[in-house]
Amino acid sequence: MRKPTRTFSAAETDGLIDALERQIEEATTIAQDAAQDAEAQSYGVYNHFRDKVQEFDTLSILVEERLSNLSAGPDAALQSRFDHAQAGMMGLMIRTSIRFFFVMSSLARLPVGTRDVFMSELRSLWHARKRLEQPHLQVLLDEKAAQDLAKAQDILSEIIARAPSLLDFSGRKA
Numbered sequence: 001m002r003k004p005t006r007t008f009s010a011a012e013t014d015g016l017i018d019a020l021e022r023q024i025e026e027a028t029t030i031a032q033d034a035a036q037d038a039e040a041q042s043y044g045v046y047n048h049f050r051d052k053v054q055e056f057d058t059l060s061i062l063v064e065e066r067l068s069n070l071s072a073g074p075d076a077a078l079q080s081r082f083d084h085a086q087a088g089m090m091g092l093m094i095r096t097s098i099r100f101f102f103v104m105s106s107l108a109r110l111p112v113g114t115r116d117v118f119m120s121e122l123r124s125l126w127h128a129r130k131r132l133e134q135p136h137l138q139v140l141l142d143e144k145a146a147q148d149l150a151k152a153q154d155i156l157s158e159i160i161a162r163a164p165s166l167l168d169f170s171g172r173k174a
Contacts, residue, residue, distance in 0.1 A: 007069050008065075009072075013067060023089070027089065030045060030049045034100055043117055046096075046117070053124070064082075067079055083136055086137060090137070090145070094148045097121060125153055132145070
């Protein structure tokens, strides 16, 4: 038997959405440095960006739970702010991936750690595409965001084609 669901205040939920919006601001700052770091054949800043996206996703789970269990019932304004934050981070993630992949596709030799980064990116792009299919988010994203997602997937495919051993799961060293 499932325990009764806890309810949450709008003020508490609003505070968590504020935190999501701060996460986007922080991720935006980090994203600006990620392409330059990739040009230096390093993933440090990009990995930091990806960590910030994961923090955002984790906090989003908490917000979704609270939005579903507000003590005063559904709140359209809070839901709208949350949806806009989701769309904003998704757009930032896609644009940053494109810049990062573009730099990586121009390198003659891919740096150590490429396989792990690309496996993570494949998952991220798949999840972004699934989110973009949700009607309440589709209306918040322009056509350019969908085009950017397709472009990011194309660039990633090009890089993988240049280095097919990146996704060799046979147990041999890549």
